Amino acid sequence: MAKPIPAVGLAASIIQLIDFSVKILSKDHKIYQPTDGEVIVNHTLLSTIAQNLFRLSMNIDQNDLKKLNTDPKRPKLSDAAEHLLKLSDETKALTATLIDAVLQAQARGSYSDPKWQTGREALLMVWKKKEITGLKKKLKNVRKEVDTALMIALRNYLEQSAETGLPVFSADDAHIHHFEKWQNDAMDSIHTNEWKPKNKKNVEEFSKKVDALIVGENEAHFCQEAFAKLQFVTMEDRAHSIPAAHAASFEWMFESSPSPGGNQQASAFLEWLGDKSGQNLFWITGKPGSGKSVLMKHMFRNPRLFSSLEAWSGSSPGINAAFFFWSSGVHLQVSSTGLLRSLLYESLQDMIYGPLEQDPGILQLLFADRWKQFTSYGGGTSDFTFQELRLAFELMISDVTKKFFFLIDGLDELGGYPEAVVDLLLSATNRDNVKICTSSRPMPGFQNAFEGRPSLMLDAFMSEDIRSFVSHCVHTEERLVKICSYETDDTLKLNLINDIVTKSSGVFLWATLGTDFLIQGSSESDDVVSLQARIWALPTDLDALLAYIFEDLGTDKVDLEQVSQLFRLVDAHGYPDLLALSFANDPHTKSSLAAEIRPLQPNELSKRMQDMLSLLKIQCKGFLTVFESSSTSTDVEENPLGSVADPRRLKINYSHRSIKDFVQSRPITAVVNKCTGGDAFNSDEYWANASLWNLKTLSLVEQDETQVFPVWEDLAWCMEYALRLEEKDKKVRVTYLDEVGRAAFHEGHASMLSTDLPQGYAVTNFLDIALWLNFTGYVRIKAKSAERKDIKHAMEYNKAVRKRLGNGGEDLWIGERRRRLKNTYDNSTPELFAVLEYYSKLMKFGSPKTHMDMPESI
Template sequence: MKPLPAVGLASSIIQIIDFSVKITSQDNVIHQPADGEPIDNSTILQNAANNLFRLSLNIDQNDLKRMSTDPKRPKLSDAAEEMLKLSDETKTLTTTLINAVLQAQARGSFADPKWQTVREALSTVWKKKEITGIKKKFRDVRKDVDIALMVALRQYLDQSAETGLPVFSEEDGRIHHVEKWQNDAMDAIHTNDWKSKNKKNVEEFSKLVDKLSQAEREAVFCADVFDAIQFPAMNDRLQSIEPAYPGTLEWSIKDYGDGEDRFLSWLGEKSGQNLFWVTGQPGSGKSTWMKHWFRNSKSFESLERWSGASPGIIAGFSFWDCGTELQNSSEGLLRSLLFESLQDMIHGPLQRDPAIVQWLFAERWEQFAAFGGGMQPLTFGDLRRAFELMISDITKKFFFMVDGLDELEGYPEALISLLETVTKRDNVKIVVSSRGSPAFRGAFQDRPSFELDLYTKGDIEVYLKSVFEQDEKWVGICSEALSGTPERDVIGRMVKKADGNFLWASLAVSFVLQDTYEPPDLMTFRERVDALPPDLDNLLQHILSSLESTDLEHAARLFSLVDAHGYPDILELSFAFDPNTRSGITAEHRPLRESEVTQRVDHMHSLLSNQCRDFLAVFEASESTDDGRHGKLKEKQLKVTYAHKCFKDFIHSQRIQEQILHITGNGYFESDECWANSRLWALKTARLERGPMGKTHIAIWEELAWCIEYALRLQEKDNKVRTTYLDEVGFAAIIEHQENIRNDETDLPEGMQAESFLDIAVWLNLAGYVTIKAKGAERKANKHAVEYYRTMRKRLGPGGEMKWIGGKRCLTTAYNTTNPEIFQLLDYYAKPLRFATPKPFVEIPAGV
């Protein structure tokens, strides 16, 4: 038998036993924060219950546990069977403890004095002997687990020795902590020749298991903090920035400027100012320059002169006006810099102990260890304290690059103050970029700096010449000319008009080389160049005005769809662009074939290039990476966004918005309806994702939640419940996936299996849908929906829903609304006989 499933199950059992023993002990004092509001009794008990739930689920999700339910499974060893029996005992005890914790929570009130221990709370529902009794039962199970685990590992070692199989995995810093747990335990058994029948050996083994379990708890906390710091699409802005065009920025490899304005020299200086400002006009290429120098081998050479023997940590962040709230906020900045720095320290060449996370978030670690707390959302104050504590370690040198300060949402004064405070430290250097707005010029004009557009004339010429040389029509015309003078004249005129603005040059050359009905000649190209406005904003208007009415209508729809979403996946945008907004309802429930995906993606590329004139761009983004625990990997996705902030600002100007409104017509185009259709398509075409050890995972929840959100947004506008749409959503998410749910993992909420969309609707408090559907539903369906509601609300606790509905405005409002009459209605229809029961009056809304 492979040891990992047994070790994994033993680890899960031990974790839940150790936590249960701790919270039932008198000396486990609840840690309260030193600053701010103390944690109330209800939150403490809810955190304890949530942690018990989480640890219980780890038992259910274990491979050995899954294997035990397979009728075709091979015969398990006696040690494995014993471990399964002990896991069942542990779950029974845990359920009893969870119920007691929740009962104590229900009995308490905000007026109660703060409990010093969880045991003190339990004493309000249990007698002392009951608390002592369950604690003893947990400890007895723990002893049996240690023996069963030792037997399982001893058997594996003996079998490996007989067959010549390798006993231990190769040492690897990325190894899963449970696998390392297993290897350390086997190493100790092998080295000390421990036997399960030797009492002293078992005691020594138990002490080792205690240490390994503690290390695992620390690893889990570390991973949880990483999850709390990281946010979706953290690296998307960096991905969306086009790399420097071949042959450009070669000047920046050489040092330039005078005095302390020389960038490479500044990187290597051990004294002087620690902030360098890159500025320039909009479109001059600041973000491209920053991306070019981020983790650049040439910058490494200079930084090593500055850092000397001290280890260097590098992290970066790009503010993004076209992105999410976190992507253009100071909170997003700190989360990104913390995440990258800690990854560098723990998983990079330094291989630092993960305990650094416990040091940076000490109070949260104390709460996590004491009662499973500390995982509440991080505040900006939490992040700033952790960041400042991290850079206070003068044994390390920190180099940060922060792009696009002018794309910060709100006023920049607080951000400027933060940057100035951080760069007072000798062990921190920061490079920032922004437009030359008064706030930044006033703060940074006396710092080392340069204006990028003063250096880009040569790069623009290299770029334009290369693009022209790749155009067949242009090459044909130039080959007929007697000299290269006309060619140089056209390019020279464009370089002069660009005036250091790379964005202007890229737009202009694309417009000049666009296809026309008549074969162009050199004079035609020259006339096109002469007609181009030198101002970027006027150039954008000139390009937009050149579109045919149909192309302009398509462009307006695409702009509106992107504005309503943020930056969508290109395939989802193709679904949303479908003029038939009910196509998702009639679509088949199956993954798209590769040819279908290719056709849709190619069509969108054509629309974005021709109808949108490249105002919208496609970039490759990675949705997630291996997190070290779940092993989930997603393929890179093509995303669509504005090619530049200037384009978004231009499209959002009042003049252009009035044009778009005139084109689309008032009420003709409903972006929420389009995105509701798109999300249903995405739900129906969801693919199985391959996880660790060949397991498959079905991503359902995110699309399901967004389907509901858009249905609620539409209902908010016309007060009509989208019953037909939500019925299809429920069928796609639950009914069609039932067979897969039995065989594979899903990301639906755990605690109780939903049998129909009515379950989800009652849990999320979709009052309109429930009111319409309760009467026609079977009695047992209404009864199950109420039970599902109670289970999920109990399982998640106050605030636990944010994992599932966070960021969705209408869904959050619905969830937090109180509708007691809905449950009266469900109870009424759940009864077998209703002759003597008056029917509750509930106004039934219109459904469509």
């Protein structure tokens, strides 16, 4: 098969832009309104049309042939390639006028206007009919020329032309498979039918082939957009944060029949997996800390379950997905919306890109309204609502030719009211082709909902697993091994193990905390009997144990202050990465201002990581833990860098929800606040310092086989914290922001930052970004000393980017958690632009002066 050539991609991009423009100009192309949900208002409609025109226009510039044209050393291109390049520029010029007209119509319209049935109706507010008809005719003529030029290019390639204007695609082009398939089919038709570019009828036949290419491109983009809206960055973080099951744990779950002395209820799980009676929901419950999440992670895609699942699914293909609710996470990790997005994403990825290789058109079926909006006016790309997701989920599982097995952990960690999710689970498991295993604490709401269904009280089965874990610690932990070596009677050692197992009462978290507390508190003067006495002194209740450990921590004032500060820093930032927390823990909150702009050396990085790990393990008594937010497995405590390409993947959070609830309880919060100075402790100062340290020490990392600088993320957080600090004392952080700008535009950072920002607009300095994001105070101050050309460029950059992004397009850069950045962006300040106009012009005698109060700054 012939490799696809850039001419195919360029022609496809041009024609997509032409075809969409013609639709908007046509009086018979009706705007599709959703059958459910809110009607698309005129303002939103025109904004969406403009954004789609921008997107399609920019796709042209991203084509390999277009990029090749900017290379001064490029080889001579074929006539067909040169013609396509010329036609691409002509198309962009024609549609630029259309974009301007759409935006003008948007500005002139009002919410009282009747809903437009076509795009043409809106354009008649700013254009005459003959202007619309004229543009439509020009675009159609260009389309014919594109078809002809593409046909010539393919004939040249088919004839093995020696011309150099037809290089193959870049190896990393996402559309290569799609284009390759179409190109070979098109060339086969050209060869078989002997189509010639000078034959009008041949070109018309070829044009129909091109229509199929465009349909395929639209379907591919819709598929890409749908997956992008389903996926979220933190989707897998909770699963990664759950520790792996200890060796030989949960073996009893995989027993097909109970062993002598085993439990019939436990072995019933495998029977339930293969059962076809219609009891399709299994509830795993138990005390807090008993190990429910560890078990659920251990079972997810565990091959030891497959034979039982296949007994149920028979010859039907099986789809397996999971979701782990997490109260310590962001909104989507604790919401029903996050649950459905995750289950749909995993299931559909499995169907389309797994062994099934199902037609991606399934997305058009599941999200039919969005597909119609997309083909109508470029819409259907907003965030999913819960109602949309539930409908799509129910449509997906209604396919009885497939069997679905879902694991859903931590229902009790769901934010808000769980009734909707419980109803969803019960409704889904009424189907014969859906099985769900879910877990939660034994709360009354879940007990009532799942009464009479197969279930398992986990803590009733954990004694032997806890015994195995404690025995491992006694035989491998250096301190315990040394103490036990003094005893000649193994009975004492066995009694010590039995005592911990008994005290834990089936709660694995109690066993890990109690054992760790015992190890850290032991000394050379201890013997096994004294260790036993210390174990029996520990409270049996988990919350009481946490209080006991915290009180012990309070015996050292310095340790308590340090740990309290870490608690407050973690609470203020969600779950930060280990390196960032090490920067935030710096008592000197302005240390980043004088720091060099360079990556940390391996020895510097290693020391920071090891120091933080030691602090978390010893001083924090295991209340905080480290996990790697990626699919690779790394022993974080033994090797903090390990196989982690980017150390920022090492995240910090509370070791367990019970610990988080304890630390954030009123009595402990009072102690923590007192130890850190109460309201005088400003976590934003510490995180502002950490964010600038992050920005200054960025290093090149590998991500999906490409090297990137994650410049924007750190830059955005620097700006967010600068705004938060300004919000509190009304002082603009000019010194800090100047240093942020210097770091962002330092050598390699600047080139990588430009790829992070909205494409198509050159950013030259930090003033461009500050004005775009509407940093009013900072821009006021800097405008007085900035060069006129820099002010003019910042104004042009702001206007162009805001026009390109439209309403809401900035969310991709601002994100959900940067609230001050969002508020600042949305605040209009016309007087600021009057001042900038004044400073950007050449001063003359008699020029009117514009005044604006200067804010206080530091």
